[in-house]
Amino acid sequence: KAGVTQTPRYLIKTRGQQVTLSCSPISGHRSVSWYQQTPGQGLQFLFEYFSETQRNKGNFPGRFSGRQFSNSRSEMNVSTLELGDSALYLCASSLSNGYSPLHFGNGTRLTVT
């Protein structure tokens, strides 16, 4: 069974630009959650989608948004990029919404210059 796939693996953007990251969950998994990891703040929860609905959202500004498609693939978008958005963005999928083990992708490393 294929694991969680995140694309792209690496991305370099300029301040003010926007970026879209993609996450393809394990087949059959309906929950996709997104996390940001930085050296200063560690791992932080961004949002979680289940059956195309956002079920929970972390404490991030509105520049961070996401969506989930009917095939459970998910995208997250960051608009008006800031230097502080440089981070490793991880997604994870699971069978249900909070009571099944999480399977993480390898992440997208975003650098904002």
Add this chain to the structure above:
Amino acid sequence: KNEVEQSPQNLTAQEGEFITINCSYSVGISALHWLQQHPGGGIVSLFMLSSGKKKHGRLIATINIQEKHSSLHITASHPRDSAVYICADSGGYNKLIFGAGTRLAVHP
């Protein structure tokens, strides 16, 4: 204040030693996760538990709901166990609150 506290922050061990990493959380949980992160960023879920004890190979995770405390034990540690171990409190719907992580180095 981080609602999930881990100790120690850094840990160095000799191959074969028994290792314990501790995690305290301050809010009620639906599940407590133990994660392993290797250099390069990939995260592997080791355990998800809401009560008692779980064992997988040389790894054992325990949780005490009353004391809001969990421990991860590694028996007969090996250099390949070198990684960052992270505990996370699940507030529901995979809204994880993460600890800062414990960096483990196991030397041959």
